[in-house]
Amino acid sequence: MFFIPGWLISIVTFPGVIVHEIAHQFFCRLFRVAVLDVCYFRFGNPAGYVIHEAPRSAFQSIGIGIGPFILNTLIGAFIAAPAAIPVVQFRTGTPLDFFLIWLGVSIAMHSFPSTGDASTIWQAVWSHDVNILAKIVGAPLVVVIYVGAIGSVVWLDLIYGVAVAMLLPSLLISAAA
Amino acid sequence: MKRCPDCSYPNPDHLAACFKCGTALDAHGSQAVAPNPVSGPADQQPTFGTCPQCGSPPEPGGYPMPLCSRCRDTLSSRPLPAWTIVSALLVGVILVFAFARFPAAVRAGVAFERGQRAEEQINYDAAEEEYRKVVAQYPDSTEPLARLAICQCKTLNVMEIGGTLKRLEGREMSKELYDEVDAAVKGAETELDRRGLLKQQ
Numbered sequence: 001m002f003f004i005p006g007w008l009i010s011i012v013t014f015p016g017v018i019v020h021e022i023a024h025q026f027f028c029r030l031f032r033v034a035v036l037d038v039c040y041f042r043f044g045n046p047a048g049y050v051i052h053e054a055p056r057s058a059f060q061s062i063g064i065g066i067g068p069f070i071l072n073t074l075i076g077a078f079i080a081a082p083a084a085i086p087v088v089q090f091r092t093g094t095p096l097d098f099f100l101i102w103l104g105v106s107i108a109m110h111s112f113p114s115t116g117d118a119s120t121i122w123q124a125v126w127s128h129d130v131n132i133l134a135k136i137v138g139a140p141l142v143v144v145i146y147v148g149a150i151g152s153v154v155w156l157d158l159i160y161g162v163a164v165a166m167l168l169p170s171l172l173i174s175a176a177a
Numbered sequence: 178m179k180r181c182p183d184c185s186y187p188n189p190d191h192l193a194a195c196f197k198c199g200t201a202l203d204a205h206g207s208q209a210v211a212p213n214p215v216s217g218p219a220d221q222q223p224t225f226g227t228c229p230q231c232g233s234p235p236e237p238g239g240y241p242m243p244l245c246s247r248c249r250d251t252l253s254s255r256p257l258p259a260w261t262i263v264s265a266l267l268v269g270v271i272l273v274f275a276f277a278r279f280p281a282a283v284r285a286g287v288a289f290e291r292g293q294r295a296e297e298q299i300n301y302d303a304a305e306e307e308y309r310k311v312v313a314q315y316p317d318s319t320e321p322l323a324r325l326a327i328c329q330c331k332t333l334n335v336m337e338i339g340g341t342l343k344r345l346e347g348r349e350m351s352k353e354l355y356d357e358v359d360a361a362v363k364g365a366e367t368e369l370d371r372r373g374l375l376k377q378q
């Protein structure tokens with residue numbers, strides 16, 4: 001497994017970082033959670049962050065934590081799909097197609113919540129006011145999020161981004177044909 | 178970002194008191210301070226949990242941070258910086274553009290997949306029809322055009338095969354695909370010759 005500095009990956013995929021942080025902030029606004037500080041992009045680790053007050057409920061914590069997972073995945077998939085179809089299926093593509101694929105992969109690969117997000121969700125799931133059913137449903141979800149967050153070391157985020165942006169359209173077409 | 182000396186909570190620079198526990202972040206700060214009620218002398222303690230932004234009474238409702246309603250509204254609907262709005266709008270425009278291209282791309286993708294399946298089932302007429310849809314949508318794509326040429330050779334579509342092969346001239350393609358097209362053309366020529374149609378043209 002070869003090593004590429006995190007800052008370089010962040011620069012190359014900066015649109016995904018910005019969309020990720022905007023998604024966090026969007027869900028904070030949705031749940032009326034005070035945002036104390038925001039950094040949409042910087043040359044550092046983490047490349048972006050949203051600091052907000054602790055939400056009142058575990059549901060809100062989970063929503064703010066996994067909001068980027070939903071938004072980045074959907075936006076990345078929809079941007080890349082019309083470009084990925086000719087490139088993957090017909091083995092052809094214009095420079096515009098490759099630009100859209102880069103943008104889609106960049107956004108989709110930043111879908112996974114960070115380890116910080118995972119930690120916040122974990123604490124929310126195990127708080128006292130959460131019922132046992134929510135704990136049973138939430139715990140495996142948090143484990144998956146942790147695996148995704150830690151898996152960036154072995155390029156899991158890039159693999160996910162490429163799968164969402166390029167393989168998903170092909171699978172949908174195979175199913176539709 | 179200022180770290181709270183008491184609880185280590187990361188606070189934004191403009192705050193004079195920690196959002197989480199109320200501890201003073203900067204003794205020389207010009208903003209109103211809500212000192213830590215635990216650490217201050219008893220007779221100097223402020224009302225517990227005043228809004229660290231403006232000092233107003235906190236909003237009821239079980240919020241973990243003692244923010245007043247107005248400050249919570251302001252902070253939760255914090256506006257995006259101009260460059261972020263421009264970036265978001267740009268992504269939005271690209272998303273709309275992608276949405277507009279999506280149906281045509283899916284139709285072409287489905288047609289190509291159906292064409293390949295029809296070819297596997299030796300149903301070259303159906304495959305030709307499907308590949309024609311793809312070529313109409315993506316005229317610069319070599320692979321669908323080459324597959325269309327192969328199918329036209331198999332169905333002996335003499336009216337169109339010449340035009341399709343002309344469009345393929347000078348295009349780069351894999352050796353495997355080139356060999357397949359070449360074999361199909363030779364097969365069509367042999368068949369036309371056998372029927373005595375080649376000499377008549």
